[in-house]
Amino acid sequence: MSQYEPRIVGFLCNWCGYAGADLAGTSRLSYPTNIRIIRVMCSGRVEPVFILNAFENGADGVLVAGCHPGDCHYRSGNNQAEKRVEKTKKLLDVLGIGSDRLRLEWISAAEGEKFASVIKDFTEKLRIKGTSPLGKPLEAAPVKHNSAESIHDVLKRTKALYCQECGKCSSSCPITRLDPLYSPRLAVEKALMGLEDAVLTDKGLWSCLTCYLCRQRCPLDIEYDELIRTCRYKASANGIVGNCSHEGVLYSLSRLMANPETRQNRLDWVPQEAEIAKTGDVLYWVGCLPYFHVVFDDIGVKHIDIAQSMLKILNAAGIKPVLLENERCCGHDLSFAGDLANFERLAKMNMTAIKKSRVSTVVTTCPECYRTLKVDYAELFGHPKFEVLHSSEFLANLLNEGKIKFNGKLDKKVSYQDPCRLGRHMGVYDAPRKVITGIPGVELLEMERNRENALCCGVSAWMGCGRHSKQMQMERLAEAKNTNADLLVTACPKCQIHLNCALSEKLPVKREEVTIETCDLSVLVAKALGTDFLS
Amino acid sequence: MSEKPTVLVIGGGIAGIQASLDLAGRGFQVYVLEETPTIGGRMAQLDKTFPTMDCSICILAPKMMECFRHPNIKLITYSELKEVKGSVGDFHVKIHKKPRYVDETKCNGCASCTEHCPIEVPNEFDMKLGMRKAIYMPMPQAVPRCMTIDRENCIECKLCSKMCRAGAVDFAQQPQEIDLNVGAIIIATGFDQYDPSEIVEYGYQKIRNVLTALEFERWVCASGPVGGHLLRPADGGIPKKIAFIQCVGSRGRKFGTPFCSSVCCMYATKEALIIREHAPDVSVYIFYNELRAFGKGFQEFVNRAREEYGVKYIRSRPGEIREDPKTQSLTIWYDDTLTREIKSLADVDLVVLCPALLPRAGNKKLAEITGIKLDDCGFFKVTHPLFAPVDTNIPGIFVCGYCQSPKDIPDSVAQASAAAARAAEALALVKVQQVGGGT
Numbered sequence: 005m006s007q008y009e010p011r012i013v014g015f016l017c018n019w020c021g022y023a024g025a026d027l028a029g030t031s032r033l034s035y036p037t038n039i040r041i042i043r044v045m046c047s048g049r050v051e052p053v054f055i056l057n058a059f060e061n062g063a064d065g066v067l068v069a070g071c072h073p074g075d076c077h078y079r080s081g082n083n084q085a086e087k088r089v090e091k092t093k094k095l096l097d098v099l100g101i102g103s104d105r106l107r108l109e110w111i112s113a114a115e116g117e118k119f120a121s122v123i124k125d126f127t128e129k130l131r132i133k134g135t136s137p138l139g140k141p142l143e144a145a146p147v148k149h150n151s152a153e154s155i156h157d158v159l160k161r162t163k164a165l166y167c168q169e170c171g172k173c174s175s176s177c178p179i180t181r182l183d184p185l186y187s188p189r190l191a192v193e194k195a196l197m198g199l200e201d202a203v204l205t206d207k208g209l210w211s212c213l214t215c216y217l218c219r220q221r222c223p224l225d226i227e228y229d230e231l232i233r234t235c236r237y238k239a240s241a242n243g244i245v246g247n248c249s250h251e252g253v254l255y256s257l258s259r260l261m262a263n264p265e266t267r268q269n270r271l272d273w274v275p276q277e278a279e280i281a282k283t284g285d286v287l288y289w290v291g292c293l294p295y296f297h298v299v300f301d302d303i304g305v306k307h308i309d310i311a312q313s314m315l316k317i318l319n320a321a322g323i324k325p326v327l328l329e330n331e332r333c334c335g336h337d338l339s340f341a342g343d344l345a346n347f348e349r350l351a352k353m354n355m356t357a358i359k360k361s362r363v364s365t366v367v368t369t370c371p372e373c374y375r376t377l378k379v380d381y382a383e384l385f386g387h388p389k390f391e392v393l394h395s396s397e398f399l400a401n402l403l404n405e406g407k408i409k410f411n412g413k414l415d416k417k418v419s420y421q422d423p424c425r426l427g428r429h430m431g432v433y434d435a436p437r438k439v440i441t442g443i444p445g446v447e448l449l450e451m452e453r454n455r456e457n458a459l460c461c462g463v464s465a466w467m468g469c470g471r472h473s474k475q476m477q478m479e480r481l482a483e484a485k486n487t488n489a490d491l492l493v494t495a496c497p498k499c500q501i502h503l504n505c506a507l508s509e510k511l512p513v514k515r516e517e518v519t520i521e522t523c524d525l526s527v528l529v530a531k532a533l534g535t536d537f538l539s
Numbered sequence: 540m541s542e543k544p545t546v547l548v549i550g551g552g553i554a555g556i557q558a559s560l561d562l563a564g565r566g567f568q569v570y571v572l573e574e575t576p577t578i579g580g581r582m583a584q585l586d587k588t589f590p591t592m593d594c595s596i597c598i599l600a601p602k603m604m605e606c607f608r609h610p611n612i613k614l615i616t617y618s619e620l621k622e623v624k625g626s627v628g629d630f631h632v633k634i635h636k637k638p639r640y641v642d643e644t645k646c647n648g649c650a651s652c653t654e655h656c657p658i659e660v661p662n663e664f665d666m667k668l669g670m671r672k673a674i675y676m677p678m679p680q681a682v683p684r685c686m687t688i689d690r691e692n693c694i695e696c697k698l699c700s701k702m703c704r705a706g707a708v709d710f711a712q713q714p715q716e717i718d719l720n721v722g723a724i725i726i727a728t729g730f731d732q733y734d735p736s737e738i739v740e741y742g743y744q745k746i747r748n749v750l751t752a753l754e755f756e757r758w759v760c761a762s763g764p765v766g767g768h769l770l771r772p773a774d775g776g777i778p779k780k781i782a783f784i785q786c787v788g789s790r791g792r793k794f795g796t797p798f799c800s801s802v803c804c805m806y807a808t809k810e811a812l813i814i815r816e817h818a819p820d821v822s823v824y825i826f827y828n829e830l831r832a833f834g835k836g837f838q839e840f841v842n843r844a845r846e847e848y849g850v851k852y853i854r855s856r857p858g859e860i861r862e863d864p865k866t867q868s869l870t871i872w873y874d875d876t877l878t879r880e881i882k883s884l885a886d887v888d889l890v891v892l893c894p895a896l897l898p899r900a901g902n903k904k905l906a907e908i909t910g911i912k913l914d915d916c917g918f919f920k921v922t923h924p925l926f927a928p929v930d931t932n933i934p935g936i937f938v939c940g941y942c943q944s945p946k947d948i949p950d951s952v953a954q955a956s957a958a959a960a961r962a963a964e965a966l967a968l969v970k971v972q973q974v975g976g977g978t
Binding site: 163166168169170171172173174175176177180181184187189190221222223224225452455456457 | 738739740786788790791792793794795828829854855856857858859861864872873874875876879880881
């Protein structure tokens, strides 16, 4: 350990922290050389993802330094920094990196000595704590899956060679309707003409929601989602990346989970009275809910409620589920963003962990995990011995077998948002509806576009959430509102994030035209069972 | 084998009728086996024909009557094929004749029974848009001109029996097994319409102002459910904008069929013309994928629709049809693939889907009974698509019409004549061999 020298990345604000470091230098104060300084205009500029990226790339600690409260050059940037650092600390705790590897300090331009002593102290503490658990940064890995394919092979595999250029895809695409620069038809047409560069450099490549509406309707069964995914992989192999929402923090989290050294601390949310087991038949696959709970704490959705509700329901049905201590991101978002290398890493580790648990059924509350575990993992590793079910299917079965019974009544009119991964990708339309209508007193009011025709919530795989996404969300929320329902139930945590996020912002329409409470299916069921351990 | 060389024709549509008349005219004895209570088939349901714009039943009905009256033709309607044994020149055929509960020899079709029958059910002949009684004739020109009692819906009040002055109603009628000895068989089972309700974005059977092409034929036909008035199905309003969508379920790989049904481009044009003749102020749009006007006079027909009738052709398979819940008018979203613009056509009163036309589901059973082969799509296979277009793998069994491959009326008629000629040839050969002649 005596050899170990911690590497610290410091994000210092131009006006205070950096000036303080400058003063330390000009005052010839000595402090450890372990810090690598990155000057930012304001500590408020430091996104959580900057900090996570530092850890991804081998940092042992991160320091964020800004002006003292009340002294911010931009009035409130440092307040913002404080919130973000708090959030990031929580993420680091869940990731198992530890919140004490991140420090926020207020250092003014006059505090050269404070700067030197903070660095000394932080370095000392990190020396004692030891190196980052992540070890060396991950290296680029070769991709097994279809990596050597030519564009012609991709067209053949995705059946795009059969395209009749009829325009059914483009006139269905919710994005093309708002932004004619992108259309599934034009993407296929360019690829068919052999214009590979044009396809890969097209900005539209990153606009696609892979919501499957075009594929659902295409008479030739062209696999647009797969075509787009492969083209994104090809593009990112050439250094082209799309606009990612939330500055890519969720990709960063996924990549951190792709690190084999990562030991997460992701089960803190399990209530004491809940019964879980080390071994058993049923595994509850939680997905990224513990992370969403932190990242999206400011849009009025408590994601951990979904997991707690599911656990409560399983217990009520007499099932003690197995939870994986080090369950990793399923890799769905990375795979649809073109990062197939990290997707395959995650897939391999997750598959090993599930197999090791010897369960016969994996239940998940996330349709993206559901698709990925059931379809994408099977493509990589062959069909597994365990069965993968979405919570809606599992709950429908429980209801059917009479294993859960509702005592009271829940007087509510609800509408249901079909998640694209659950509905069109996987064909699960009836199970969630059976569960909803199975709750006494609940009336299901369908939106105009439902089931196969449902409109996507506007964002997928954290790709380019922009003007068009917001427009789609407004349209969808207004449609839900028009049903006269009190509650919009979804079966996907992400639909809930995106629809609520839209509502948390300034709206282009009258707020009362689109405001509707949202709720996850499992939360609704848990409420109907009695809400005793829901916070 | 009986004295007269005999042929069984399966299917009483235009192909079967043509083959029967050809053979009967040559002196052969012909049996026509028909599943429904009347011969006439799909052509009888059509309002007009393309590209001649003849009234379909007006040119078909005389041929149907000719079949009925011809001394060499015997119609076996409301019946099914049960068994075929033997070989060319000597097939032993078993037919199951369902009871009509009305004596064909007594009923004169006066319809006093239907007037009094209290039960109304959707009429299959009108694509279930109109109603019929439980004792019924599918259409006014039905051949044989005889009522049928639909026992599934009949409540056995026996009013029909009381009203019938001919004493034709016979509730005690039993199914009949008919054994025939025939020298050759011609199969002409025609087509079924693909049910487009699985193409959910077009809303068929959910949106009332969306019809299929065959429904529309009945809808605008003077003998149809609304007497040939051009109306909106949802509310009986007067339409101002009507759109046709081609290739619904055809030329696909997921839903429907991979093949082109070959007649939709032309019948849509014909129906567009019918609309413009009914109501010149209605705008008509045809959403097509590739306009297949391949036959004689077809392109000219389309040109005329464009020039003289102002029918608008748009190259696109629309993405979706959405209904305004208040007005029940429709909006069609489409990509105008020639200009590459995403557009919507609003305030459409009626959308006519042109679904794939499928070989009949019953072909499979027929293939099992007869031993002839089907292709992947369910069409009957011929021994050589170029040089033996009506011959099957069983000598003495021939196919013609849509059940062999997609085709229109003139092609079906031509092929029917070909099948009749081939059947005659086969029987002549048998005869020659029997009398000990050459070859």
